[in-house]
Amino acid sequence: MTRMVPVLLLFQILTISPSRAYRFGLGIFDITGPAADVNMMGYARLGQNTHGIHTRLFSRAFLIQEDGPSPSTVLFINLDVGMISQLLKTQVVMELQKRYGGVFKYSNVLLTATHTHSGPGGYFQYFLYSVTSLGFVKQNFDAMVTGIIKSVEIAKSNMMNGKIYVAKGDIQNASINRSPASYERNPTEERKKYQSNVDTQMVLLKFVNSSGHPVGMLNWFAVHATSMNMTNTLISSDNKGLAALMFEERLNGHRNVGQGPFVGAFAQANEGDVSPNIQGPICIDTGRPCDYVHGTCNGRTQNCIAFGPGQDMFESTKIIAQRQYEKAWELFEVAKEEISGSISFAHQFVDMTEMKVKYGGHNRSTCKPAMGYSFAAGTMDGPGDFDFVQGTKSTNPFWNVIRDMIKRPSGELERCHAPKPILLATGELNRPLEWQPAVVETQVLRIGTFLIVALPGEFTTMSGRRIRNAVTQVVRRETGYWPRIKGSSEYHVVLAGLSNVYTSYVATPEEYELQRYEGASTIYGPLTLPAYVDQFQRLTTALMKGTQLPPGPTPPYLMDHLFSGLPPVLFDAAPFGFKFGDVIAPPKSIYTQVYLESAGPIRLAIGSQRSGDQVAPEKLEGLLLPRDVPNSVLRSRQISHIPPPSLFQGDHGSVPSNMLTTAHFLFTLSDEPISLAL
Structure with missing residues (x-):
């Protein structure tokens, strides 16, 4: 063992490659869709349609490559949207390849969402996520794709030499766990390793050009973008988008929003059970606490509501945004640890309906997708309708009749998902389209000593921690990075939530057992997380070894099969004497x-x-x-x-x-x- 120590140290030093330089470009462009009559994506409520604008939505692109004749390239795009659809990722890659050939592909392009619940929907190909939007909304989809491509074009036209620095810090007053009863099902010894039942750490990258001038910032912090509640009808980027606007305004000055040279993005992480409504849930009819497990007041979810720190949703959005912005600025000013090393990526499509997993001493498998009863109960951020409650482990004869009119789940599906009582057998439905994805995109990007894990859904706090720990273990094993060499660069692993494709939630097997909202929405069954842990370990191993994995099965591209039930605008006109785009009442220079x-x-x-x-x-x-x-x-x-x-x-x-x-x-x-x- 003593003889191995010098070998491990040498291997680690060679792996880090501190002398490698970077080129990067940053771009931002508007992706705001229709501000009237389009259902919002997030709370899944019919009737919550866009009716104006609170803040505009943006695509922020970070194009990073090695400085050399044949540079390896990665593209990270942060979007002010609810989640990323496979259709959107596929279309963006296709459009980029039309313009730039083979520079961009599935494997080195990562699309991630801030998870605002106040943006227009209708950009999915899987049916379940298009029900409330009445199908496909081409106007919104085109606005998103066009804006994303424009942001990449801007980034590519502004490539520069520079350095990237990293910093970390905690935010203690911007998030709470909205399913503590589920979190407490995780092993006690595991929970003792952490000070909180949410991840409070923000990880930040600072981009500085060759002149030493900061040109960009990108951070990750886990919190739902649900400060704007389900009564809102104004398009809004919510707390993360507002924090980005605050940060950019500070660096760009009083320019038009989204048009300054500095680009700052607040990206999402493992926010599955994390809420910005930090006052917590309360029964709005009695003022008493909600039921701890079921999230009810007198047996119903509708009066169990969580509130943010402000007097209303606008102020709560601003406060949670301000707290993220202030921590980001603090880290931005102290970021001194330079990221160094080669750029690479690992990517694979996998069929999540038949992943083999060894768990609990037995060889088992994941399941075809299905949604549980508690999915319909909603959460304290946005409760559901009817008499559904969280923590439901049994079926209801009335709802079973309604369910069976759509599709009665097979016995095999029920056994695979147990103890989840199935409300929607989505994996056994393919009319009018597939209801939820079977093929899922998995990806890890590496920028020197910095790894970005693309999570294809909403991972709970502990689920994300297990993924991050599993990836970190592989890095240490493959690099000999244990313990840390004094003076060497540290490896950092961040989780980019809601990336590339949306697959609802991922709870731990222990959290799944309680069948609160997050567990009921874990669509591939109780072993979903263990399957992802295995998969991201395989990806990271290939990444660190420099080997290629098979591409895996190709996801469907259903553009030609999409339909829209959104009624057309029959008549619209500007006021008499004006045309669209005219300023009717210009602002005054002075107000009282x-x-x-x-x-x-x-x-x-x-x-x-x-x-x-x-x-x-x-x-x-x-x-x-x-x-x-x-x-x-x-x-x-x-x-x-x-x-x-x-x-x-x-x-x-x-x-x-x-x-x-x-x-x-x-x-x-x-x-x-x-x-x-x-």
């Missing part, structure tokens, strides 16, 4: 700003010309105003976020006599925007 200081009750009478949008002032964003002011109303949609802290603590606008009140919000008085500070 009103300040008011008060140590006692505040009385305001504010009128609006549009009674349809009026709300009583005492209900305004938690700002309590006197009820005795007659006909006092305000347009709620015109109000921006009240930045914390809001000091209105007393009833009906009163505050302690020794405290001056300061708060800030915007409203519209007779259609003229006014900034009012109280």
